[in-house]
Amino acid sequence: ANVVEHTFNVGNLTVQRLCGQQVVTAVNGMLPGPTVKIHEGDKLIVHVHNHSPYNMTIHWHGIFQLQTGWADGPAYITQCPITPGNSYTYKFNVTGQEGTLWWHAHVSVLRATVHGALIILPRRGRSYPFPKPYKEIPIILGEYWDADIMEVERQALATGGGPNISDAYTINGQPGDLYPPCSSNYTYKLDVVKGNTYMLRIINAALNNQLFFKLAGHRFKVVSIDSSYTDPYDTDVIVVAPGQTTDALFTANQPIGDYYMAASAYSSAPGLQFANGTTTGIVRYKGATSAKPLMPIQPAANDTITAHRFYSNLTSLVTGPHWLPCPIDIDDQMFVTIGLGFAPCGGNNNCSNPVLGSQYRFAASMNNVSFQFPSRLSMLEAFHFGVNGIYTEDFPNRPPIVFDYTNTALSLNIPLVMTTKATRVKKVKYNATVEMVLQNTALLSIENHPMHLHGYDFYVLAQGFGNFNRTRDSKKFNLYNPQERNTIAVPVGGWAVIRFRANNPGVWFMHCHLDVHLPWGLATAFVVENGPTPETSLLPPPPDLPQC
Ligand code: C2O
Numbered sequence: 035a036n037v038v039e040h041t042f043n044v045g046n047l048t049v050q051r052l053c054g055q056q057v058v059t060a061v062n063g064m065l066p067g068p069t070v071k072i073h074e075g076d077k078l079i080v081h082v083h084n085h086s087p088y089n090m091t092i093h094w095h096g097i098f099q100l101q102t103g104w105a106d107g108p109a110y111i112t113q114c115p116i117t118p119g120n121s122y123t124y125k126f127n128v129t130g131q132e133g134t135l136w137w138h139a140h141v142s143v144l145r146a147t148v149h150g151a152l153i154i155l156p157r158r159g160r161s162y163p164f165p166k167p168y169k170e171i172p173i174i175l176g177e178y179w180d181a182d183i184m185e186v187e188r189q190a191l192a193t194g195g196g197p198n199i200s201d202a203y204t205i206n207g208q209p210g211d212l213y214p215p216c217s218s219n220y221t222y223k224l225d226v227v228k229g230n231t232y233m234l235r236i237i238n239a240a241l242n243n244q245l246f247f248k249l250a251g252h253r254f255k256v257v258s259i260d261s262s263y264t265d266p267y268d269t270d271v272i273v274v275a276p277g278q279t280t281d282a283l284f285t286a287n288q289p290i291g292d293y294y295m296a297a298s299a300y301s302s303a304p305g306l307q308f309a310n311g312t313t314t315g316i317v318r319y320k321g322a323t324s325a326k327p328l329m330p331i332q333p334a335a336n337d338t339i340t341a342h343r344f345y346s347n348l349t350s351l352v353t354g355p356h357w358l359p360c361p362i363d364i365d366d367q368m369f370v371t372i373g374l375g376f377a378p379c380g381g382n383n384n385c386s387n388p389v390l391g392s393q394y395r396f397a398a399s400m401n402n403v404s405f406q407f408p409s410r411l412s413m414l415e416a417f418h419f420g421v422n423g424i425y426t427e428d429f430p431n432r433p434p435i436v437f438d439y440t441n442t443a444l445s446l447n448i449p450l451v452m453t454t455k456a457t458r459v460k461k462v463k464y465n466a467t468v469e470m471v472l473q474n475t476a477l478l479s480i481e482n483h484p485m486h487l488h489g490y491d492f493y494v495l496a497q498g499f500g501n502f503n504r505t506r507d508s509k510k511f512n513l514y515n516p517q518e519r520n521t522i523a524v525p526v527g528g529w530a531v532i533r534f535r536a537n538n539p540g541v542w543f544m545h546c547h548l549d550v551h552l553p554w555g556l557a558t559a560f561v562v563e564n565g566p567t568p569e570t571s572l573l574p575p576p577p578d579l580p581q582c
Contacts, residue, residue, distance in 0.1 A: 035075055035076055035077050035127065036073065036075075036076045036077070036158070037076065037077045037078075037079060038070070038071075038072045038076050038077070038078050038079070039078075039079045039080075039081075040068065040070055040078075040079070040080045040081070041062075041080070041081045041083070042061045042062060042067070042068070042080055042081065042082045042083070042092065043061065043062055043063075043083050043085060044059060044060070044061055044082065044083065044084050044085060044086045044090050044148065045059070045060070045063075045085035045086050046058070046059065046060075046085075046086065046087075047059070047060035047063050047064075047065060047147075049065055050216070050220075051178055051180065051202070051204075051208075051209060051217070052178070052180050052201055052202055052209060052213055052214055052216065052217060053214050053215070053216035053217075054180045056179075056180065056181070056182070057182075058146075058147040058183070059086045059088060059090075059139075059144050059147055059148055060147050060148065061148055061150065064150075065147055065207045066149055066150050066151070066174045066176065066206060066207050066239070067137075067148065067149060067150035068150050069150055069151040069152075069153060069172055070137065070150065070151070070152045070153070071153045071155065072128055072152075072153070072154055072155070073154070073155045073156065073157055073158050074128060074129065074130075074131065074132040074154050074155070074156055074157040074160075075127075075128070075129055075157045075158070076127070076128055077125070077126070077127050077128075078094075078124070078125070078126055078127075078128060079123060079124070079125045080092070080123065080124045080125075081121065081123045082116060082121060082122050082123070082124065083121045084116045084117070084118055084119065084120055084121065085118075085119070086118060087118055088118065088141075088142065088144060088184065089109065089115035089116065089117055089118070089141050089142070090115060090116045090139060090141060090144065090148070091107045091108065091109045091113060091115050091116060091122075091139065091140045091141045092107050092124060092137055092138070092139060092140070092148075093106060093107030093108055093137065093138055093139070093140035093488075094106070094107060094124070094126070094135070094137050094152060095135055095136050095137065095138060095152070095277060095486070095520070096131070096135035096136075096152075096260055096261050096279070096491075096520045097126065097128060097131075097135060097152070098129075098130060098131060098489060098490065098491075098538060099126055099488075099489055099538070099540070100127070100129065100130075100538055101538075101539070101569075101571065101572055101573045102125070102126040102127070102573060103414050103489070103538075103539075103540030103541060103542075103572055104414065104573070104575050104576055104579055105124040105125060105126045106414075106488055106489065106540075106542075106543075107124070107140045108140040108488065108543045109140055109141035109407070110407045110408050110409065110412055110413065110582075111407075111412060111413050111414065111488075111541055111543045111559060112412055112413070112414040112540070112541060112543075113412050113414070113579055113580055114411075114412055114579075114580045114581055114582035115141050115580060116580050117580070120580065121578070122578055122579070122580050123576070123578060125576065128154055130356050131154060131261045131262070131356055131491070132154040132155065132156050132157075132261060132355070132356065133154060133258040133260070133261030133262065133263070133279070133281055134151065134152075134153055134154075134172070134235035134236075134237065134258065134261060134279040134280075134281050135151075135152040135153075135154065135260070135261050135279060136149060136150065136151050136152050136174070136237045136239060136279065137149065137150055137152045138150075138239065142184065142187060143183050143184065143186070143187035143197075143241065143549055143550075144183075144184075145239070145241070145549070146176070146177065146179070146183045146241055146549075147183070149174070149176070149239045150174070151172035151174060151235060151237060153170075153172070153235060154261060156355070157355075160355065162257075163257075163263055163351060163353065163354055163355065164257050164266065164283070165231070167231045167232055167233040167283055168227070168230035168231055168232060169226075169230070169232050169233070170232070170233045170235060171224060171232060171233070171234055171235065172206070172235045172237065173205060173206065173234045173235065173236045173237070173247075173295070173315070174204075174205070174206050174207070174237045174239050175203065175204070175205060175236065175237065175238050175239060175240055175245050175247065175274065175297050175313070176203070176204040176205075176207065176239045176240055177200040177202070177203055177204065177240040177241050177242065177243065178200060178201055178202045178203075178204050178209060179198065179200050179201055180201040180202075181198065181201075186198050187550070187553075190550055191550075191553055192385070193385060193395075194379060194385040194394065194395025194396055195395075195396065196396065196550060197241075197242070197549075197550050199242075199310050200240075200241070200242065200310055201310070202217075202310065202311060202313060203240065203243070203245065203297055203298070203299070203310065203311065203312070203313035204313050205222045205295065205297060205313050205314065205315040206222040206315065207222075208220045208221055208222050208313075208315070209311075209313055210222065210312075210313045210314035210315060211294075211314050211316075212311060212312050212313070212314055213311060213313070221314065221315060221316055222315035222316070223315065223316045223317075223318055224295075224315065224316070224317050224318070225318050225320065226286040226317055226318070226319055226320070227286065227319070227320045228286050228287070228290060228319055228320065228321075229285075229286060229287070230285070230286055231283055231284070231285045231286075232283065232284055232285075232286065233257070233281055233282070233283050234254075234281070234282050234283075234284070235279065235281050236272060236274055236279060236280045236281070236282060237274075237279045238274040238275060238276050238277065238278055238279070239276070240276050241276065241548070241549035241550075242276070242548055242549060242550070243276070243299040243300070243301065243309070243310075244273065244274065244275040244276065244299070244300040244301075244302070244341065244482065244484065244523060245273070245274055245297040245298065245299060245300060246271055246272070246273055246297065246298055246299075246300050246332055246333045246337070246340070246341075247271070247272040247273075247274060247280075247295070247296070247297045248270060248271050248272070248295070248296055248330035248331075248332060249284060249293060249294075249295045249296075249317060249330065250293040250294050250295075250296075250327070250328040250329055250330040251288045251293050251328055251330075252270075252284045252285075252286075252287075252288060252293065252317075253268060253269065253270050253284065254268070254269055254270070254272060254282035254283065254284050255267065255268055255282065255283040255284070256269060256272065256280055256281070256282050256348065257281050257282070257283060258279075258280070258281035259278065259279065259280050259281070259348060259517060259518075259519060260278055260279055260491065260518070260519040260520045260521060261279065261491075261520075262350060262354070262356075262491055262517070262518035262519065263350065263351035263354035263355075263356075263357070264348050264349060264350060264351055264517060265348075265349045265350070265351050265515070267347060267348055267349075269344060270330075271333060271340060271344065272344065273300060273340070273341045273344040273345060273523075275482070275484035275521060275523040275547065276484050276521075276547040276548060276549070277484050277486045277520070277521035277547035278484065278519070278521045278523070286317075286319060288319075290319040290320075290321045290322050291319055291322050291325065291327075291328065292316055292317070292318050292319070292322050292324065292325060292326070292327035292328070293316070293317045293319075293327055293328050294314045294315070294316060294317075294327045294328065294329045294330060295314065295315045295316070295317055295330075296312050296313065296314045296315075296329065296330050296332060297312065297313050298311070298312040298313075298332040298333075298335065299335045300333070300335065300337065300338075300340075300341050300482075301335040301336060302336070302338055302341070302480075302481050302482035302526035303479045303480060303481040303482075303526065304336070304479070304480065304526075305479075309335040312332060314327075314329075338482075338525070338526055341482070341523070342497075342525055345497065345523055345525075346497055348517040349512070349515040349516070349517055350493075350515045350516060350517055350518050351515075352514070352515050358535075360493040360495070360513050360514075360516055360533060361467040361533055361535055362513060363467060364467050364468070364469045364533070365463070365466040365467050365468065366460075366462060366466055366467070366468045366469070367468075367469045368430065368460065368468065368469065368470045368471065369430075369470075369471045369473065369502075370400050370401050370430055370470060370471065370472060370473065370558075371399075371400065371401055371402070371473045371474070371475045372398075372399075372400050372472055372473070372474060372475070372483050372485065372524060372546065372556060373398065373399065373474055373475030373476070373477050373478075373480075373481075373483075373556075374396065374397070374398050374399075374451075374475075374477055374478040374479065374481070374551075374554075375396075375397045375398060375399050375402070375404070375451045375452060375453040375477050375478070376394040376395065376396065376397055376451050376452055376453070376478075377394065377395055377396075377397035377404060377452065377453055377455070377555075378393065378394060378395075378452075379393055379394060379395050396478075396554055397453045397554050397555055398453070398546065398551045398554035398555050398556035399453040399454075399555050399556060400429075400430075400544075400555075400556060400557065400558045401429070401430040401431075401432075401558075402453055402454060403429065403430075403431070403453065403454050403455075403456050403458055403555070403558070404453040404454065404455050404456075404554065404555025404556075405456075405457065405458075405545070405555045405556070405557035405558055405559075406455045406456055406457045406555070407457070408424045408425065408457055409582065410424075410582050411424050411582060412582070413425055413457075413459070413541045413559060413561075414540060414541045414572075414575075415575065415579075417540065417541050417561055417572075418572060418574070418575065424457065425457040425458070425459050425559070425561075426456065426457065426458050426459070427458075427459055427460075427461040427561065428458050429458035429459050429460045429558050430458075430460070431458060450477070451477045451478065453555060455555065458558065459541070459558060459559040459560065459561045460558060460559070460560050460561070461560075461561045461563070462536040462560055462561065462562045462563070463536070463562075463563055464536065464537070464539060464562060464563045464564060464565040464566070464570060465535060465536060465537050465565065465570075466535075466536045467533065467534070467535050467536070468533065468534055468535075468536055468560075469495075469531065469532070469533045470492075470531070470532050470533075471502050471529060471530075471531050472485055472522070472524045472529060472530050472531075472532065473501065473502050473529045474524055474525070474526065474527055474528055474529065476527060480526050480527035481526055481548075482523050482524060482525055482526040483523070483524050483546045483548065483551065483556065484521050484522070484523045484524075484546060484547040484548065485521065485522050485523075485524055485530075485544065485545070485546055485547070486520060486521040486544065486545060486546075486547045487520060487521075487532075487534070487542060487543075487544045487560075488520075488542045488543045488544070489538045489540060489542035489560075489562075490520070490534045490536075490538060490542065491518045491519060491520050491534070492518065492519065492520070492522070492532040492533060492534040493516040493517070493518055493532060493533045493534065494516050494517045494518075494519055494522055494530060494531070494532055495510075495511040495512055495513065495516050495531040495532065495533060496508075496510040496511050496512065496530070496531050497522075497524070497525050497528065497529065497530040497531070498510070498525065498528050498529060499525055499526075499527055499528035499529075500527065500528060500529075501529070502529040502531070507529075507531070511531065521547055536560065536562045537565075537570075538562060539562050539563060539564045539565060539570065539571055539572045540561075540562060540572050541559050541560070541561050541562075542559060542560045542561075542562065543557065543559050544557060544558050544559060544560065545557035545558075
């Protein structure tokens with residue numbers, strides 16, 4: 035295997051955006067950070083040096099990390115953070131997957147500015163299962179605060195409310211023409227030649243919003259999501275949740291001119307619109323004389339119908355190079371609720387909450403448990419060395435409390451909305467097949483939660499609205515060509531059913547990829563036992579693994 039090696043220097047970077055200036059944490063002085071490109075079958079080595087004032091870890095979002103859980107990156111799950119002034123080298127093989135993924139900080143809120151594209155090309159000598167595009171371009175959608183984001187998060191957690199809404203969405207780090215005038219000189223531009231086909235590798239790196247993405251005058255053909263090939267899907271709009279990626283082809287087949295690409299929020303919670311403007315980039319045809327670009331018409335921020343149509347119409351390319359059939363027999367069947375809740379403020383007197391007032395702060399939970407991060411040892415070390423007391427293997431410990439989401443009377447029932455703090459994991463035998471029903475609750479409000487599982491791709495069998503009903507809804511399961519993802523946007527006030535085969539030993543985090551929902555507790559982990567052979571077991575930790 036070829037080895038691809040990178041060095042990431044994490045440190046302060048002063049950036050100009052929205053007519054202002056901010057010091058942000060960034061990799062190699064770039065926002066977004068460097069693109070990492072490898073071929074399937076290669077080994078990736080990344081030396082991370084933390085020159086920033088904050089704790090740091092890097093997560094390789096969507097990479098399986100077969101046997102190399104030590105390189106996965108979530109703080110306190112698979113490693114303790116790299117403290118300021120220290121280093122850690124991530125080493126892993128990339129096999130069995132290709133397409134677009136990304137890397138990001140996995141500690142506090144720093145992934146807002148510490149992120150970049152991770153592109154896995156087909157194995158050397160192989161090609162795409164579609165005609166090779168003329169050019170491939172990462173399109174990283176992000177969010178920008180004209181403020182210190184560490185302070186934004188600190189305030190949200192200390193006060194028990196939600197974080198401030200960002201000041202702009204961004205395309206490849208830039209807000210674009212529709213935000214205040216200073217933005218327009220830096221608007222992201224893509225030059226195209228009429229007649230050629232381009233592949234956009236779209237990544238949603240935003241903290242808090244799903245996004246609708248369009249390109250005026252053009253249609254897309256989606257060919258891959260979360261580094262899994264799809265049946266080609268023709269659409270004029272792409273919907274992408276934080277954590278997800280979408281590879282989409284478009285052909286420059288329109289009259290020579292300038293066209294806006296645009297991203298705006300899909301904000302699913304009824305009555306709570308977190309939307310904040312529209313970010314734009316420009317596709318410029320060769321030979322165009324600069325005129326005003328054509329602007330696409332974005333879906334309304336609450337357009338759940340469009341979002342659901344996109345999300346539920348995708349299917350896997352079963353003739354693709356890494357496709358494996360979906361397991362039919364299930365060893366572990368789980369039913370788990372996800373949603374918001376409250377936790378007591380305790381002695382904190384800055385704490386209060388816009389809904390219940392001064393005694394409670396916002397919390398979030400899976401099955402009414404708010405995940406509590408360990409602090410003295412990573413969970414993966416506890417697993418590997420057999421250390422007790424870091425987590426308990428009793429998730430889910432009791433049937434969840436499920437609500438009919440139309441029953442608003444339940445949503446402010448104090449005893450029901452209180453969550454329990456614990457570090458509960460689900461233990462799974464090596465190679466077991468797991469099915470998980472993710473059911474949104476209607477506590478406080480309903481919202482579409484993008485649930486991400488580390489270490490695996492899972493099959494999405496079905497998704498729908500209301501309460502899951504096995505007799506009725508199992509008839510809708512797609513077992514033939516279900517889409518494969520690492521992040522599923524569970525429909526607002528609804529459910530999704532996923533399956534995976536636990537063939538990767540270690541501790542694998544699962545959580546909502548809306549950023550603040552993680553410290554609020556919308557998470558759990560799978561502890562997957564080692565297999566029968568050394569090749570099916572977790573490797574020992576690298577010598578430079580950071581310690582708490
Ligand atoms: Cu992209 Cu656990 O995260």
